[in-house]
Amino acid sequence: MHPYRSILFVPGHRPAWAQKAIAAGADCIVLDLEDSVPAAEKADARDTVAELIGTIRSDHPNIGLFVRVNPLATRLTGSDLEAVVVPGLDGIFAPKIETEIDVVRYDALLDHFEMRNGVDGLEYIVPIETVKAIWNCREIAAASPRVGAMIGPTAEHADIAREVGFEWTPEGEESLYLRSRVLLACRESGLHALTALWEDLENLDGLRAFATHGRGLGFRGMIAIHPKHVATINDVFSPSARDIEFYQGMVDAYEKAAAEGVGALRYRGLHIDKAHYDKAVGWLQRAEIITSKGA
Template sequence: MHPYRSILFVPAHKPDWARKALSSGADCLVIDLEDSVPADLKESARKTARDTLAELRAQSPDVGLFVRPNALDTRMAGADLEAVVCPELTGLFTPKIRNATDVVRWETLIDWFEARNDAEGLEMMVPVEMVDAITNAVEIAGASPRVGAMIGPTSAHADIARAVGYRQSREGSETLYLRSRILLACRQYGLHALTGLWEDLGDLEGLREFADYGLQLGFRGQILIHPSHVPVVHEVYTPSDEEMGYHEELVATVEKAVAEGHGAVRFRGTHVDIAHMEKAKDWLAHARKVRGEG
């Protein structure tokens, strides 16, 4: 999956919001048919979502376009996918997954509607919203090659907070264990690791601190619910020129040392060796993708 820094949600029945979301410069948009759409608007929202996908893709060939359908047990998921699976779609944000069996159920639906609606290569983003999903994170991550990303759960009020029963603090330490399980599952299967919501729309400094903590843990991007959050998250998750220079110099220094018969060398006052070099190479590969350099 592309290393999206920002994944911005938009209610499916509000196409004007989708246009504003695209203008925000978010890497990826999720057109939501689930929680943000009232029950009596679900059916009409499907057609609106399909029209919106076509419009957004015409304006931007590169933005990630996902749809969050309704959960499998609502019996609306099939109708959702029939309406929105199309060539313009990048993938599905698949809600309420509890285990690997749920992943396969979604995969079967996606297989069917890809063939039916002339789409291909759809990916799955899996939010971890249920206690079962936290417990089964590793099997979920490896259940299908369509799974490209998982979301480490954070929210003050949404499904995961209700399921676990925690009270969210500003620093989010109460979700550290939950997020860490998802992060390790992502690393095991090479998935894009995303962290969850910052819900205080006006507190941009709090958002910056929260995003930076996610980056420290090892997450590579974040779910967003307001366009004003996009620039802050991009600043945090985009490697700087200074960071690029540091890692490039580290690689060159160790490679030179190895060529001279040394396995370790002093670099900017610290000990580095081949392991440090390999980590730096991995970091640079990701950073160049994020920066659009490779």
């Protein structure tokens, strides 16, 4: 999966809001058919979202486009997928997955509608929203090659807070264990690790601190719930010119030393060897992917 820095939600029945999300600079937008759409408007929202996918993709070929469908338990998932699995879509934001069997059930539906609608290569972003999902996140991560990203839960008022019963703090210590399980599952299966969620719309300094802490843990992007949060999230999860210069210098220094038969050396006061070199190469590759897509 592309290493999206910012993933911003747009209610599926509010098409005008999609343009605001794009203007904000979000790497990826999720057109929502679940919680933000009233029950009476869900059917019409499917058609709106299907049309939006084609329009947005034509005008903005590089932006990530996902749809959050209704959970399997609602029995609306199939109708959602039937409508929105259209050319231009990148994947499905798949809510309320709790076991690897849930992933297989999504796969069965998606296989059918991909073939029927002439679409392929769709991926999942999987939010970890329940206690059961926390325990099973390793199996969920490995359940299908479609699983491209998972989200470490942090929300103050959403499902995971209710289920676990934690009292939210800006520092996030109460969700550190939960997020860490998801992060390790992502690393083991090669998924894009995302963190969430900052709900205080006006506190951009708090958002920056929270996102920076998530990056420090190992997450590489973040869910956003308002366009005004996108710029801060993008900045935090973007490779800086200083970091690029540092890691490129490390790669150059190690390769020069290795060509001379030296496997360990001093670089800017640091002892480095192949492990440092491998990290630097991986870091630069991710930086190149982000910048090459016009981020």
